[in-house]
Amino acid sequence: MDVMSHNTILQGDCLDLLNRLPNESVDLVVVDPPRKLKTKIQAGTTGATSYWEWCQEWLAEIVRVTKPTGNILIYGQPHRLLQYAAMLREKTVFRHWIVWDTLSAPLGKSLPPSHSGFLHVAKDKTLNTFFELRAPHKRCRSCKVLSKDYGGKKALLHPFGPLVTDVWTDIPRLRNHFQSTELSEKLPQLLWERVILMTTNEGDLVLDPFAGSGGTLLAAKRLGRSFLGLEQDADVLAQATERLAGAQVDAKIRGAWVSQHGSQLITIRDVDWPKLAAHFFIPDPIADLETAPLMPKTKLSRKRPKPLSSSEDSLFFQLDGKAVTQPRKRKNTPLK
Ligand SMILES: C[S@@+](CC[C@H](N)C(=O)[O-])C[C@H]1O[C@@H](n2cnc3c(N)ncnc32)[C@H](O)[C@@H]1O
Numbered sequence: 001m002d003v004m005s006h007n008t009i010l011q012g013d014c015l016d017l018l019n020r021l022p023n024e025s026v027d028l029v030v031v032d033p034p035r036k037l038k039t040k041i042q043a044g045t046t047g048a049t050s051y052w053e054w055c056q057e058w059l060a061e062i063v064r065v066t067k068p069t070g071n072i073l074i075y076g077q078p079h080r081l082l083q084y085a086a087m088l089r090e091k092t093v094f095r096h097w098i099v100w101d102t103l104s105a106p107l108g109k110s111l112p113p114s115h116s117g118f119l120h121v122a123k124d125k126t127l128n129t130f131f132e133l134r135a136p137h138k139r140c141r142s143c144k145v146l147s148k149d150y151g152g153k154k155a156l157l158h159p160f161g162p163l164v165t166d167v168w169t170d171i172p173r174l175r176n177h178f179q180s181t182e183l184s185e186k187l188p189q190l191l192w193e194r195v196i197l198m199t200t201n202e203g204d205l206v207l208d209p210f211a212g213s214g215g216t217l218l219a220a221k222r223l224g225r226s227f228l229g230l231e232q233d234a235d236v237l238a239q240a241t242e243r244l245a246g247a248q249v250d251a252k253i254r255g256a257w258v259s260q261h262g263s264q265l266i267t268i269r270d271v272d273w274p275k276l277a278a279h280f281f282i283p284d285p286i287a288d289l290e291t292a293p294l295m296p297k298t299k300l301s302r303k304r305p306k307p308l309s310s311s312e313d314s315l316f317f318q319l320d321g322k323a324v325t326q327p328r329k330r331k332n333t334p335l336k
Contacts, residue, residue, distance in 0.1 A: 006205060009217065009229035009244070011237050014209040017230045018061035024070075026228075027129065027204035029062045030195055030216045032075040032187065056087055058209060063091045065207065069127045071095070071199040073118045075187070081119040092121035095128065100191065101169040117168075118195065132270035133164040133198055139293060146290050154287035159280065159294060160265075160273060164194070171266070192219035193251070193259035194267045200225055202257065214240030222251040223259075254279050263296060 010017050037051050048054035066072055072092065074084050081097070098118040122128035137157070138147040150157060171190045196206060196219050206220040211229030213236060220227035221244060231237040251257055256272035258265050268276055281295045 006226040006228055007221070009211050009214065009231055009237050009240055011231060011234055013232055014058055014230045015061060018058065018065060018209060021061075021065045021207075023064055024067045025205070026065045026207045027067055027070045028196065028200050028206045028225075029066055029070070029072045030075075030192065030206060030208055031062065031073070031210060032208075032212065032216070033058075033080075033210055035080075052083060052087075055084070059084065059087050060091070062207075062209060063088070063123070066123055068124045069129050070123065071128050071130070072121050073098075073195050073199070074121075075116065075118055077113055077116045081117065085119050085121075088119075088121050092123060093125045094120075095122050095125070095130075096120040096166050099167045100171065101167065102173040103169070104173075120199075129199055129201065129204075131198055133194065134158065134160050134162065134268050134270055134273065135164050135170050135266065136161040136264070136294070137289065138170065144291065144293055150290075154290055155285065157286055157289050158273075159277065159282045159286060159289065160268060163270065164198075164267065168194070187215055189215055189219055190259055190261060190266050192216045193223060196220055196223050196225060197257060197259060197267055197269055211240055212236055214243050217244055218247050221247050221249060223257045224249050224252070263298075 033055065037054060048057060062072055072088075074081065076084065085094070096118070098120060099115050100117045101115050104112065104114040137160075139145060140147060168191075171188055171194070174186065174188055192215055196216075200206060200223075202224045203226060205226045205228065206216065207228050207230075208216040209230045211217060211231040214229060217227040217229045217240065229237075229240065231240065251259065253260075253265075254275045256268065256275045258272070258276070259267040265276075279296055279298070281297060283289050283292045283294075
């Protein structure tokens with residue numbers, strides 16, 4: 001198959017396949033590398049004798065195929081990201097070190113690894129595509145009041161939420177097999193979606209050279225990006241292909257690509273807020289956000305079953321900003 005055919009996963013060794021990709025043809029390379037080489041087969045046909053030597057080879061290839069406007073994000077634990085950073089120092093520019101707090105509870109000993117993250121590098125610091133992101137305000141789980149005390153600055157609150165920093169604490173890890181796929185994918189979809197929203201535009205090409213169960217590609221598809229996965233293991237590839245076939249290009253609200261969990265928006269791009277604002281009831285004055293979470297207009301709000309009129313026959317609904325009354329069904333209405 002042509003290596004430049006998009007929206008597919010190619011089976012084979014990543015180095016063999018990467019070698020066939022043209023220079024500067026990819027907008028985002030997103031990588032979750034294998035932690036070790038289980039067999040010689042995993043290193044493909046290269047002469048690499050150690051894991052790190054092998055990493056050096058595919059790192060050189062992903063830099064070669066990335067566009068000057070492109071980005072590379074490598075996922076891993078800090079001790080691994082340090083090694084990748086050292087290997088990439090000469091050929092790329094550092095952009096970010098993103099910490100993902102996996103919110104684990106320490107058991108047994110102090111300082112267990114409870115964060116991992118992304119090393120974000122680019123070929124050119126001024127050219128690389130980058131979008132400011134916003135995440136919803138954090139709130140108390142039970143009382144819904146804002147977790148942070150904004151003091152006298154509440155009137156200046158952004159209605160959706162603050163800009164995302166380089167520490168991500170709002171995306172929980174997948175805790176059990178009920179939340180994972182049958183491949184027990186370890187990383188939540190929301191992580192990949194955030195990375196893709198941050199560094200690409202609609203239609204851009206996302207490459208994952210270790211596609212596994214296809215989480216990155218699934219995110220790319222849902223967000224209207226082109227994608228290309230490389231994967232050595234035929235069984236894993238078959239399952240990823242099936243997942244992709246079942247996914248829709250559907251992560252869009254009012255013309256803006258978004259990352260969402262159920263009906264809750266998790267990440268939006270700052271530039272998209274003017275379009276998305278119309279999707280919400282925005283409290284007025286804005287300081288009321290302290291106690292009133294942003295409500296999507298599409299959510300039928302039945303919180304106030306208080307009648308609008310004195311009539312017992314009306315219920316209060318709010319749909320797209322319009323108050324409507326509906327006749328209440330009486331339990332004792334005679335059957336006709
Ligand atoms: C850490 S997993 C990636 C998990 C992935 N992010 C997911 O969502 O499932 C690494 C993947 O790389 C694949 N792999 C290992 N060596 C490879 C090679 N030389 N070429 C292509 N794929 C390889 C493994 O089969 C495995 O599926």
